Amino acid sequence: SQKIEQNSEALNIQEGKTATLTCNYTNYSPAYLQWYRQDPGRGPVFLLLIRENEKEKRKERLKVTFDTTLKQSLFHITASQPADSATYLCALVYSSYKLIFGSGTRLLVRP
Amino acid sequence: DSGVTQTPKHLITATGQRVTLRCSPRSGDLSVYWYQQSLDQGLQFLIHYYNGEERAKGNILERFSAQQFPDLHSELNLSSLELGDSALYFCASSVELSNRYGYTFGSGTRLTVV
Numbered sequence: 001s002q003k004i005e006q007n008s009e010a011l012n013i014q015e016g017k018t019a020t021l022t023c024n025y026t027n028y029s030p031a032y033l034q035w036y037r038q039d040p041g042r043g044p045v046f047l048l049l050i051r052e053n054e055k056e057k058r059k060e061r062l063k064v065t066f067d068t069t070l071k072q073s074l075f076h077i078t079a080s081q082p083a084d085s086a087t088y089l090c091a092l093v094y095s096s097y098k099l100i101f102g103s104g105t106r107l108l109v110r111p
Numbered sequence: 112d113s114g115v116t117q118t119p120k121h122l123i124t125a126t127g128q129r130v131t132l133r134c135s136p137r138s139g140d141l142s143v144y145w146y147q148q149s150l151d152q153g154l155q156f157l158i159h160y161y162n163g164e165e166r167a168k169g170n171i172l173e174r175f176s177a178q179q180f181p182d183l184h185s186e187l188n189l190s191s192l193e194l195g196d197s198a199l200y201f202c203a204s205s206v207e208l209s210n211r212y213g214y215t216f217g218s219g220t221r222l223t224v225v
Contacts, residue, residue, distance in 0.1 A: 034213055041199075041219075042218060042219070043113065043115075043201050043218050043219050044154070044201075044203075044214075045113075045216070046213030046215065049212070049213055098156055098159065098167050098169060099156065099214060100156060101146075101153060101156075103153040104153065
């Protein structure tokens with residue numbers, strides 16, 4: 001079955017630095033790959049979507065890359081702020097229209 | 112407010128009981144998805160409905176069932192509850208079947224089985 005791997009260890013960075021989160025998957029490539037933000041006790045919030053034929057997508061301070069050869073997506077937050085502290089989830093969409101989530105990586109941005 | 116409404120926000124019930132969780136999707140969205148999130152499992156896909164029809168099933172237990180009504184709201188029924196069913200249950204909606212635009216999640220129902 002398809003597996004999605006995100007670093008289970010928290011990423012702890014200084015305010016102003018760039019945060020880079022990794023999402024790796026096994027088997028075949030998804031049609032779309034999405035990133036969500038989740039705060040404790042809240043529902044995930046959709047951030048960005050990238051298609052399998054796209055290499056990179058940007059939105060304000062966010063950037064997502066998608067490498068189907070490496071079977072990996074990188075999620076970058078530039079000029080990070082303490083308000084960016086949250087858990088970030090990678091999710092993959094396949095032809096059955098199911099959205100499968102990774103377990104998420106917690107980001108802590110120190111002031 | 113995301114536009115997806117889930118009720119109740121919190122539910123405490125005893126083992127063996129049956130509960131119903133309700134979800135109203137964002138206006139105009141035809142797809143409704145149910146997810147279970149527990150500490151050790153992450154977000155687990157349960158079931159997807161599109162315009163009243165079941166379209167995909169995940170690891171949903173036989174004790175669990177769902178439906179989407181003509182007004183597009185959805186209900187998730189959990190029966191013969193066990194301690195391990197304690198989790199956050201999220202509903203999400205999207206405008207179409209193929210989900211090219213991301214899901215909108217509700218704030219969840221926290222179920223505690225005692």
